[in-house]
Amino acid sequence: MRYGDLDGFISSTLPKTIKGPLAMIFVEDLLEVDSTLRHHMDLGFHEIALFAPTELTLPRDLAEAVHRIDFHSARQRPVDLINRIIAAAPDIWMYYCFNAEYLFFPFCETRSAREMLSFTTEERRDSVLCYVIDLYAGDLVANESAVSLTEAYLDRSGYYAQSRLDPANHNHPLERQLDFFGGLRWRYEEHIPQRRRKIDRIALFRAQPGLHLRENHTFNIEEYNTFACPWHNNVTATICSFRTAKALKLNPGSTYDISDFRWRNSARFEWNSQQLMDLGLMEPGQWF
Known part of the structure; x- marks a missing residue:
């Protein structure tokens, strides 16, 4: 599922279906995004919020497996987005990292x-x-x-x-x-x-x-x-x-x-x- 911004993810998905652990992955460039996603999926993170620029293209299996949120690293701070997710979904385990x-x-x-x-x-x-x-x-x-x-x-x-x-x-x-x-x-x-x-x-x-x-x-x-x-x-x-x-x-x-x-x-x-x-x-x- 793809969302134009974090508001859409929070209002439609986060508090309703996410049970945790939730992995939040922030894409700063286009290097090794696929391998980062697959590695964390293999660890058992079945719920992943991927914050990615619009120019990123994902293989179909990954695109269907993650919650993709449009992200503009030049004007959005990951810490602010993480804190909004914390406030919207208390009492679940979370994890955050960047691509590669x-x-x-x-x-x-x-x-x-x-x-x-x-x-x-x-x-x-x-x-x-x-x-x-x-x-x-x-x-x-x-x-x-x-x-x-x-x-x-x-x-x-x-x-x-x-x-x-x-x-x-x-x-x-x-x-x-x-x-x-x-x-x-x-x-x-x-x-x-x-x-x-x-x-x-x-x-x-x-x-x-x-x-x-x-x-x-x-x-x-x-x-x-x-x-x-x-x-x-x-x-x-x-x-x-x-x-x-x-x-x-x-x-x-x-x-x-x-x-x-x-x-x-x-x-x-x-x-x-x-x-x-x-x-x-x-x-x-x-x-x-």
Whole structure:
């Protein structure tokens, strides 16, 4: 089903038929839209709201499987659209990402997103911390956009965390909250605005009345922004993303400074959750 704007989706479909989990995918360019959709469908997201420009053409099977909403990235902010959906459909699990981004969670090859979120709900958690791990093509001559599914690399080290300070409480550290850094945003930080260098994103969450997503990928309810509950570690997830690599290669201010993203700590991405757990980029918590 296609909608000219978000109003049509909200008034005719969202509160009536969407039970969740709902994936919201925002198309910033036309790269790897099909693979992004198919990946998330394979994870068990049977309800997908695709925010896409009018010039995007989808194969028939994908066009019939998603709720497509016309999207103009130059004048519409995803955070505003997400907050409108949160307000319209409280109490369902939601997820958001951009094209050429791929969600992985522990054991996702054999367990669905619905199973993982059901377990998270049983643990009395309303959010799942996700780390955005940069992917990049190994050959930038053959892949000028820095995107290659068949020859994708990631950094296997160089990730770190800092205490997240509370500006409303004399900059004391916030409980169970950290700012995470690493990947291309760390290695090429001179080309990345400071406010965009974090790699943590609360991309999986359960909507509720009054919940509001902020521009920095955190929420106004602070418990949503924690990496674990007070008594034990929880499931975390990874969003493997070409988004930063694309931006660095397509931006005139950085593209000529980069001939190869690979370095001594690059590793071929194997497209499975075990590799990400082995690298310490996500964990199952109490879910085995």
